[in-house]
Amino acid sequence: MTIRQKIDRFLYARGFVHDEVRNLMRSQLCFSLGLAIGLLGVTLGSAWSLAFAAGAVVITLNFWALARIVQQLIYVQKGAVFTLLVIFYGKLILSGVVLYLVLGVWRLPVWGLVAGLSTVVVNITAWGLKNFGQNKPDA
Numbered sequence: 001m002t003i004r005q006k007i008d009r010f011l012y013a014r015g016f017v018h019d020e021v022r023n024l025m026r027s028q029l030c031f032s033l034g035l036a037i038g039l040l041g042v043t044l045g046s047a048w049s050l051a052f053a054a055g056a057v058v059i060t061l062n063f064w065a066l067a068r069i070v071q072q073l074i075y076v077q078k079g080a081v082f083t084l085l086v087i088f089y090g091k092l093i094l095s096g097v098v099l100y101l102v103l104g105v106w107r108l109p110v111w112g113l114v115a116g117l118s119t120v121v122v123n124i125t126a127w128g129l130k131n132f133g134q135n136k137p138d139a
Contacts, residue, residue: 015068024127025067032056032119051108055116058098062091063120 007026016022036053043049069087073080102108 015071018071020131021067021071024124025064027127028060028063028120028123031123032060032116035119036116048109048112050106051102051110051112052116054098054102054108055113056119057116058095059117059120062095065091 004026007029008022011022011025016025033056036049036056039049039052065087069084073084076083099113102113103110
């Protein structure tokens with residue numbers, strides 16, 4: 001079994017039942033966390049790479065929650081907006097606490113954090129360009 005298949009099984013078991021969402025999440029995990037671990041290893045845990053890793057983890061967890069919840073809320077008619085708002089504000093508060101710790105308490109470099117947070121933008125753009133123009137049959 002390949003690493004890709006193992007990650008797919010892991011994601012499927014955690015609620016990522018739609019192929020495209022699972023592919024996008026797998027891509028985010030491999031790209032952002034792989035890059036963060038690689039940078040930490042190469043730079044021996046420099047402050048910049050720690051900030052990058054913190055940003056990559058925060059944005060990956062946010063993306064994870066968003067992708068998983070949106071997948072489920074598609075089928076919910078009553079209470080979907082309230083649920084989405086509660087989850088959004090919960091994630092916002094937790095992200096704010098982490099950003100405060102990274103920037104205010106630990107004083108890690110801002111640009112490392114921004115680069116880590118940007119991994120989701122790079123991932124979605126690359127995924128979109130790869131899949132642009134592909135005809136998918138209606139489900």
